[in-house]
Amino acid sequence: MAGGSGVIVVLAWRNLWRNYRRTLVMLLAIATGVWAMIFFSALMRGMTDQMVLNGLATLPGEVQIHHRDYRRDPSVANSIDAPSGELLAALQQPPVEAWAGRVRVPAVIASERDSRGVTLLGVDPDAESELGSLPEQIVQGRFLADSDDRGLVLGASLARKLDTELGKRVVIMSQDPQNDVADRGARVVGIYRARLASTEEQYVYAARNTVQGMLGIGERVSEVAVSGGDYRRVDEWAPRIAAAAGTQLEVLTWTQLDPFLGSMLAMQDGFTVIMMVIIFLVLSFGLVNTLAMAVFERVREIGLMQALGMRPSLILYQLLLESLYLLLLGLATGNLLAWLTVKPLESGIDVSGVAEGMEMMGMGTVLYPALAVEDMLMATAVVVVLGLLASLLPAWRAARLDPVRALNKT
Amino acid sequence: MRWIAVILGLVITTATWAEELTARDIIRKAMDHYRGQTSYSEMSMTIHRPDWERTMTMQGWSKGDKHTLVRVMAPKKDAGNGTLSVDGNMWTYTPKINRVIKVPSSMMSQNWMGSDFSNKDISKDTAIIDDYTHTLLSTGEHEGHALWTIESIPHEEAAVVWGREVLVIRDDWVLLEQQFWDQDGELVKTLKASEIREMGGRNVATVLRMAKVDTPDEWTEVHTEQVEFDLALPDNLFTLSSLRNPRQ
DSSP: OHHHHHHHHHHHHHHHTTTHHHHHHHHHHHHHHHHHHHHHHHHHHHHHHHHHHHHHHHTTSSEEEEETTTTTOOSGGGOBOOOOHHHHHHHTSTTOOEEEEEEEEEEEEEOSSOEEEEEEEEEOHHHHHHHTOSOSEEEEEOOOOSTTOOOEEEEHHHHHHHTOOTTOEEEEEEEOTTSOEEEEEEEEEEEEEOSSHHHHHHEEEEEHHHHHHHHTOTTOBSEEEEEOSOGGGGGGTHHHHHHHHOTTEEEEEHHHHOHHHHHHHHHHHHHHHHHHHHHHHHHHHHHHHHHHHHHHHTHHHHHHHHHTTOOHHHHHHHHHHHHHHHHHHHHHHHHHHHHHHHHHHTTOEEOGGGHHHHHHTTOOSEEOOOOOHHHHHHHHHHHHHHHHHHHHHHHHHHHTOOHHHHHHOO | OHHHHHHHHHOOOHHHHHHHSOHHHHHHHHHHHHHOSEEEEEEEEEEEETTEEEEEEEEEEEETTTEEEEEEEESTTTTTOEEEEETTEEEEEETTTTEEEEOOGGGTTSBSTTSSSBHHHHHTTTTHHHHEEEEEEEEEEETTEEEEEEEEEEOTTSSOOOSEEEEEEETTSOEEEEEEEOTTSOEEEEEEEEEEEEETTEEEEEEEEEEESSOTTOEEEEEEEEEEESOOOOGGGGSHHHHHSOOO
């Protein structure tokens, strides 16, 4: 029997190349289809990844701990003690990679010419840099040196609107827990640039101890942001943090903090599969046609093999093998093509021509396609499974041929 | 402190005055001069814009550096609106809605009652004494009075946006001019006295105009109609309940 299937394997391979032109055309079609599947899912993954990462960088963290009332009223009165005891222990063990306590209060920043409402972030630069939530790019000056830095870091767009610049003094005003005015002058020590102008206009960075001193809140913070690697796996470890934080605090994952981001991710995964199936459906017509043609040409031959005693299951097997070879060759070429085209583009595709529209969706002006192994595996699985299913019909019909009629066919 | 003024009156040259008085003392005295230990004043405020103008009359009380109460008397639709400022915090009262509202920090740099003064100008006008470093730029003369021109540079972390302020003060402690400069050395706005009269036993700048340099046809002018200094004021005057229920 083993010998029999060995023959079948060789037969299927040789049959494939009897009409090599037709096989090459079909290969080209499959390869193009696979390339399209992977290329477009890489583009889409890049877009959603970017949206989610942008979102997570401004959230920041995959999990946040707040006072129960903070999200309803983000005032300084709803602050929490810096993590200690059990919570601190939970934050210091894996999978938590980084965490930071930060003060985050609404504030007003004023220059000689204008004043604007902003969100004042009192941050510890070291902890935040581990969290990856610092501005990506400091275009002028420097970022805060430590948690006692007296300076302010503004977004480029905000600095322009306030008509101020690096090295000038501005006044930052907020309220202390007694609702009294808390204000101080501070020098702009750095200007940052973010992907979105709206981010630049909203967030003003100051050192945490300085902000705590200005607001008179001691060591208290507004939120604790926690990060633990892959944002898609947050549900595995968030409950442990919640248990350690106790019932007094609110512990939420990013999908709860920003449901839009969460649903974007689910939508993207769904979209990828749907797109792959559609591309394959188009492809499958060609595939079925090719196989049906191959069977039709070889009716007499199949009849002969049956007359010589080959069992119908082996004929079915042989035709499915042919189809599998074709699919695998197409997949290999398609995956390679996709890899070759996406890799050089991973450094970014400039789409600044449609920058405004992209910004509306929370994305920057550069698209970064992301080639994911999952997408390549998914494309392969879709093509192999559906391809074999589609080939089943012509192969089954070939196996069911009546040898006498088949031999007599002219 | 009045004896200083008496001694100063005896000194002949302005140069020697400058040596004896620091710039900070001069500003301190100018602030004390127009606020007194306590003061009561009646004034009218005219807000001028290219296409409209309106005038309000109001009463004001002050005590020390940190207590100020202002109440609008006319026109009728604004009458009763009050502003209380204590220790840099500020509350407003509007009879129409019968509410005392604390002015949040986000509104402190907004204008006060639609004028060219900001809420901060009203609630923290004496903060200049401690928040700035003062130097005497020059001495001059004006209508028989000596003039001091003082440059005040805010301390590094003072809650002040200006690069510097320049104050012109006369030797009878009348503040003639206050200029607000930005950090690029450009003049942004000026508060200028255009009439000085004797009132309540002192020389007082009775017409003060605040105008931005960029928009010369928009200004706010405050005319002081009557002023009394160092009178006895009830202790509960600068409280929220007095803001809501006028007893005067």
